[in-house]
Amino acid sequence: MSTTRADFSPYTIETAHLRKEYSRKVAVADLDLQVGQGEVFGFLGPNGAGKTTSIKMLLGLAKPTSGDAQLLGKPIGDPQSRSRVGFLPEHFRFHDWLNGAEFLQLHAQLYGMSEADRTERVPALLKRVGLEEHASKKLRGYSKGMLQRVGLAQALLNRPAVVFLDEPTSGLDPIGRILVRDIIRELRAEGTTVFLNSHLLSEVEITCDRVVFIKQGTVVKSISMKEIEQGITQVEVRVGALPADRAELQRMLSRFGTDVKLDSDRIHLVMPNQTALPELARWLIGQGLDVYALTPHHASLEEMFLQIVGTDGGL
Amino acid sequence: MKPIGVMLKLTLREAARRKVLWALLILSVLFLLLYALGLSFIQSEIARFGTRAASRNGLDLKTAYSFLATFALYAANFLIVMLAVLIPIDTLAGEIGSGTIQSLAVKPLRRSQIVLGKWLGFVILLGACTLLLVGGTVAITAAVTGYMLPNAVLGWGAMMLEALVFLSISFLGGTRLSTLANGVLGFGLFIVAFIGGFIGAFGTLIGSNSAIKIGDLVSLVMPGEMVWRAALSEMAEGINPLRYMLLGQGAPDASILIYAVAYAAVVLLLAMVSFQRRDL
Numbered sequence: 379m380s381t382t383r384a385d386f387s388p389y390t391i392e393t394a395h396l397r398k399e400y401s402r403k404v405a406v407a408d409l410d411l412q413v414g415q416g417e418v419f420g421f422l423g424p425n426g427a428g429k430t431t432s433i434k435m436l437l438g439l440a441k442p443t444s445g446d447a448q449l450l451g452k453p454i455g456d457p458q459s460r461s462r463v464g465f466l467p468e469h470f471r472f473h474d475w476l477n478g479a480e481f482l483q484l485h486a487q488l489y490g491m492s493e494a495d496r497t498e499r500v501p502a503l504l505k506r507v508g509l510e511e512h513a514s515k516k517l518r519g520y521s522k523g524m525l526q527r528v529g530l531a532q533a534l535l536n537r538p539a540v541v542f543l544d545e546p547t548s549g550l551d552p553i554g555r556i557l558v559r560d561i562i563r564e565l566r567a568e569g570t571t572v573f574l575n576s577h578l579l580s581e582v583e584i585t586c587d588r589v590v591f592i593k594q595g596t597v598v599k600s601i602s603m604k605e606i607e608q609g610i611t612q613v614e615v616r617v618g619a620l621p622a623d624r625a626e627l628q629r630m631l632s633r634f635g636t637d638v639k640l641d642s643d644r645i646h647l648v649m650p651n652q653t654a655l656p657e658l659a660r661w662l663i664g665q666g667l668d669v670y671a672l673t674p675h676h677a678s679l680e681e682m683f684l685q686i687v688g689t690d691g692g693l
Numbered sequence: 694m695k696p697i698g699v700m701l702k703l704t705l706r707e708a709a710r711r712k713v714l715w716a717l718l719i720l721s722v723l724f725l726l727l728y729a730l731g732l733s734f735i736q737s738e739i740a741r742f743g744t745r746a747a748s749r750n751g752l753d754l755k756t757a758y759s760f761l762a763t764f765a766l767y768a769a770n771f772l773i774v775m776l777a778v779l780i781p782i783d784t785l786a787g788e789i790g791s792g793t794i795q796s797l798a799v800k801p802l803r804r805s806q807i808v809l810g811k812w813l814g815f816v817i818l819l820g821a822c823t824l825l826l827v828g829g830t831v832a833i834t835a836a837v838t839g840y841m842l843p844n845a846v847l848g849w850g851a852m853m854l855e856a857l858v859f860l861s862i863s864f865l866g867g868t869r870l871s872t873l874a875n876g877v878l879g880f881g882l883f884i885v886a887f888i889g890g891f892i893g894a895f896g897t898l899i900g901s902n903s904a905i906k907i908g909d910l911v912s913l914v915m916p917g918e919m920v921w922r923a924a925l926s927e928m929a930e931g932i933n934p935l936r937y938m939l940l941g942q943g944a945p946d947a948s949i950l951i952y953a954v955a956y957a958a959v960v961l962l963l964a965m966v967s968f969q970r971r972d973l
Contacts, residue, residue, distance in 0.1 A: 437799045440972040461801035471791045473703070475710040487699045488800035532796065 389448075390415050390540045390571040391436060396445035398431050398595070405431040406595035409445070415539075416569040418562060420582040420589035422679075424687050428595035429575050430468055433542055436573075437465055450539055461489060464533035468544040468575075470525050474518035478509050478528050481517055482535060489536040503531040508557065522549035530558065540571040547578055559585055583679040591686045599686045606682065608652050612675040615645040615658075618668030627665075634658050649674075696802035700810020701817070704784070708818055713780060717822050724772065725829040728765045732837045735761065756931030758840035762830060763928055763935050769826040770852050770921050776822060777859035778879030781815045785867030786875050789973060798973050805965035812864055812961060819856045823849060844927040851924030854953050858917040859883065861960035868967040886911060886918035890939065894922075897941030905943070912945070916953040919945050 391413035398406040406428040413419045423429050434440035436447060438455035452459035472481055479500055486496040504510050507527040517525065526549040533541055543562075547555045555578075562585045565572050576582050582589060583603070590600040601609070613635070621627055624640050631638045634657075635649035645662075649655070652674060662669050677685070708714045739754070785808070788794040798804060827849040831842050842848070859879060866875035893908015895901075912919035926944035929936040 434972070439795055439798060441970070457801045457803060460799055463799065465796065465799045467792060467795045469792045470796075471793045472796060473707070473793060475707060484699065484703060485796065485800065488696060488797065488802060490696075490801060529796070 388414055390417070391419075391447075391449055391573065393436070393447040394445060396432070396435060396447050397443045398428070398435060398440060399443045404595060406435070406442075408596050409592070410597055411590065413540075413571060413573060415571055416566065418566050418572040418585055418587045419574065420586035421573060421575045421592070422579070422582065422589050422683060422687075423592040427592050427687075429592065430544060432592070432595070433544055433573070433575060437463065437542060461536065462539040464536065464538035464541040466526070466529045466533040466541075466543045466546050468548075470529040470549075472517055472525065472529065472532075474520075475516060477514050477516050478504060478520070479513040481528060482531060485532045486535050491536065499535060503534060504528075506534075506561070507531045523551060523554050526550055527554065527557070530561065534561070534565075538570060540573060541565060542573045542575075544575045545577065546574070547576065547581055555581065579679040579683060589679070591683065593687055601682075606679065607676055609650070609677065611649045611652050611655075612677070613645075613647050613649055613655070613658070614671075614673045614675070615662065615669060616671040616673075617643055617645065617662065618670065619643065620645075620667075621665075630665075634661075696800075696806040697810040697813065700807055701814045704811045704814025705817065708780075708814070714818070717776065717818065718825075720772070721822055721825045721829070724769065724826060725833060728830060729833045729837065732761060732833060736837050753931050755840065756933055758834065758838050759842070759928075759930040759933045760935055762834045762840070762842045763925060763933060765830045765834075766827060766848055766852070766928070767921075767925070767935060767939075769823075769830060770855065773819065773823055773826065773852055773856050774859055774883055774917065777815075777819055777856040778863050778876065778883070780818065781811070781860060781863045782867065782876050782879070783872050784811050784815070785864060785968065786870060786872045789867075789971075790871065794973055804969045808864060808868075808961075808965045808968050812860065812964075815860055816857065819860065820853060823853050823856060827852060842928055843930065844924070848924045848928050851920045851950070854950065854957070855917040855920045857957040858915075858920070858953055858960070861957045861964060865960050865964040865967060868964055868971060882915045883917065886915035889915070890918045890922055894939055894941035894943070897943035898937075912949060913952075916949055916956050919949050920953045923947060923949050 389412045393411045396409040435442050447454045450459040482500040504513050588602045590597050628638050635647040637648045639646040831845045866878045889911020892904050896904025923945040
């Protein structure tokens with residue numbers, strides 16, 4: 379077997395200055411991305427930020443106006459690399475005159491899978507996504523959630539090295555969402571790279587290793603979930619009583635963080651990370667304050683999204 | 694199975710599942726039944742009055758049978774052109790519009806293989822339908838009247854070639870246009886070719902070189918109709934009125950057949966390139 383660049387490169391997906399223009403409209407301005415092998419990667423941004431266009435470019439569905447990109451060590455659009463890619467489109471429209479099993483057989487054939495492999499893989503995946511009993515039912519009779527499930531099965535047929543999931547839970551009920559979450563965990567355990575585009579930030583928070591935020595087709599922030607956990611923290615400290623010179627206390631606390639507020643028996647502040655928490659506790663006690671509780675609150679992904687992307691992004 | 698074969702099979706299966714196959718079969722059988730019925734009535738009238746009486750009235754039976762058979766094929770040709778434009782109208786434009794094509798196009802295959810596989814599927818459908826219509830017309834004519842239409846295979850080939858020209862145009866249009874616009878393009882081109890052919894034929898009758906040149910020019914832009922007329926000139930016998938109506942005093946050069954083959958191939962190639970280059 380020939381050795382590809384992917385065998386050496388730590389990245390499954392790599393883009394440099396990727397740009398896409400439609401007539402005079404810039405859909406993706408300047409996308410620089412690196413997604414590591416086996417990473418569960420969240421791709422976040424407001425509506426119209428260029429997320430779906432970026433995915434389309436990576437999959438060879440849309441041609442970049444300029445820039446470079448590699449998928450599994452091959453230039454994007456290379457049919458060979460696509461044999462190791464799975465894709466669940468955002469608008470899961472399929473040939474609805476096929477039944478579930480026929481639909482998966484068709485896509486397995488297009489992946490070039492052997493008959494023996496198809497015979498084993500198609501029923502197994504139908505079972506995995508909970509559609510075993512609906513295998514012979516036409517897709518036009520499927521609910522939105524069932525279509526999304528069979529679409530997910532289709533994306534996993536070829537045991538892909540990288541799976542693109544564009545809003546994979548948009549049509550699913552809570553049970554379906556848990557199913558998708560479990561499948562993503564299984565994929566991570568198998569070393570499969572997952573490229574997840576979702577507006578359900580709570581899902582992203584649970585499943586992803588790292589997220590990037592894009593705005594107007596440019597990456598504005600890349601951060602791992604660990605960094606988020608250890609990052610910006612709102613701290614609430616319950617103390618016995620505050621000193622008389624509250625203004626002086628507020629001034630001195632500002633060295634630990636921002637947005638310092640004082641209530642009757644509580645101090646609130648926002649700290650850039652958690653590392654200074656013990657020092658804050660020691661300092662408060664040193665000031666003669668009785669510290670009853672020190673409670674850090676992590677900024678949720680949603681709060682971070684609003685901070686980074688702002689509220690003006692979605693169109 | 695190779696991607697082209699998978700797409701071909703998918704196209705045929707879609708035609709069967711969406712009842713296109715049944716519609717084609719029923720339409721073809723209805724057409725042939727109608728022709729058989731009409732021809733039987735005419736033949737029984739001829740038998741009642743006797744062939745001598747027919748000849749006395751200046752009616753050459755061979756010409757009459759030739760006219761009836763070629764006219765039936767002419768009507769069948771209309772039907773085939775309509776089918777060649779209509780059946781594939783949605784196959785690319787519709788799947789691009791709905792997004793269905795996305796899950797196919799990300800698979801490890803070339804987009805040209807999607808186009809070629811689908812195109813071949815429709816060639817088989819149209820080929821079978823054309824064979825049924827031409828074969829049925831010739832067989833019914835022979836069975837009812839005993840007249841055997843000459844060069845019927847050429848007629849089938851020409852009808853099939855015209856279908857391929859319109860099929861390829863429908864594919865090319867489908868890569869860039871909406872379903873509706875694609876249909877308008879296909880039928881519009883057919884009408885242009887039809888009128889251009891008439892202008893050319895009329896030009897040969899009145900000796901107008903300009904009219905003949907317009908006819909030639911139109912047949913270069915859209916050779917489909919002229920292919921059929923070239924075949925007609927080989928099939929029509931005696932003073933077949935259809936021949937004079939559609940061809941005037943002239944007959945299209947046989948090279949139009951070669952031109953039409955090249956035309957269909959180039960248009961199909963353009964469809965592949967256009968589909969390859971467009972964003973999905």
